[in-house]
Amino acid sequence: DQQVKQNSPSLSVQEGRISILNCDYTNSMFDYFLWYKKYPAEGPTFLISISSIKDKNEDGRFTVFLNKSAKHLSLHIVPSQPGDSAVYFCAASRYGGSQGNLIFGKGTKLSVKP
Amino acid sequence: DAGVTQSPTHLIKTRGQQVTLRCSPKSGHDTVSWYQQALGQGPQFIFQYYEEEERQRGNFPDRFSGHQFPNYSSELNVNALLLGDSALYLCASSLDTGRMNTEAFFGQGTRLTVV
Numbered sequence: 001d002q003q004v005k006q007n008s009p010s011l012s013v014q015e016g017r018i019s020i021l022n023c024d025y026t027n028s029m030f031d032y033f034l035w036y037k038k039y040p041a042e043g044p045t046f047l048i049s050i051s052s053i054k055d056k057n058e059d060g061r062f063t064v065f066l067n068k069s070a071k072h073l074s075l076h077i078v079p080s081q082p083g084d085s086a087v088y089f090c091a092a093s094r095y096g097g098s099q100g101n102l103i104f105g106k107g108t109k110l111s112v113k114p
Numbered sequence: 115d116a117g118v119t120q121s122p123t124h125l126i127k128t129r130g131q132q133v134t135l136r137c138s139p140k141s142g143h144d145t146v147s148w149y150q151q152a153l154g155q156g157p158q159f160i161f162q163y164y165e166e167e168e169r170q171r172g173n174f175p176d177r178f179s180g181h182q183f184p185n186y187s188s189e190l191n192v193n194a195l196l197l198g199d200s201a202l203y204l205c206a207s208s209l210d211t212g213r214m215n216t217e218a219f220f221g222q223g224t225r226l227t228v229v
Binding site: 034044045049107 | 159
């Protein structure tokens with residue numbers, strides 16, 4: 001039973017345009033959500049997070065939106081750059097993330113073409 | 115500032131053998147979590163160590179065990195290896211401040227191949 005789902009295995013975007021990565025979850029007890037980026041042969045790198053008490057969080061080119069009623073979150077990257085090409089993982093946790101038990105989706109491979 | 119370091123980076127073992135993977139957390143971190151990432155999947159939580167005790171455990175058999183040392187470094191042990199244990203093993207460290215919303219920092223992983 002997959003509690004965090006990333007239904008698009010891959011996404012291709014032109015440089016300068018917006019990239020939108022989507023994530024759905026099933027467990028209403030999740031209260032903290034994170035996005036990680038992973039390059040080949042490296043561990044995941046934390047990108048941005050959002051608490052369930054918010055519906056939007058911005059950090060530079062990255063914005064995460066949370067729709068609790070739909071149990072859906074999305075990551076927007078504007079403008080997309082070739083260096084953003086990586087696998088993006090959505091993760092969720094309970095207890096505000098402090099317990100460290102993250103539930104990950106399967107990832108979406110983003111390719112940004114010059 | 116050294117981040118999370120894992121050793122070895124690659125390992126090949128034979129079915130039925132035992133393996134030990136090592137992790138040094140990011141400086142200042144006191145909590146270590148281990149994840150297994152199979153090919154094409156997201157990382158799956160194995161367990162977490164805090165104050166040298168296993169604090170939380172995911173859905174993994176007892177063949178998977180761990181340890182945390184006084185300097186916060188950690189080991190993951192897997193006994194009676196199966197072919198299905200072949201995966202990337204990731205260590206993540208964080209700081210337990212008692213507040214909400216702490217981010218985990220990951221190491222580069224150990225690629226384990228069981229033949």
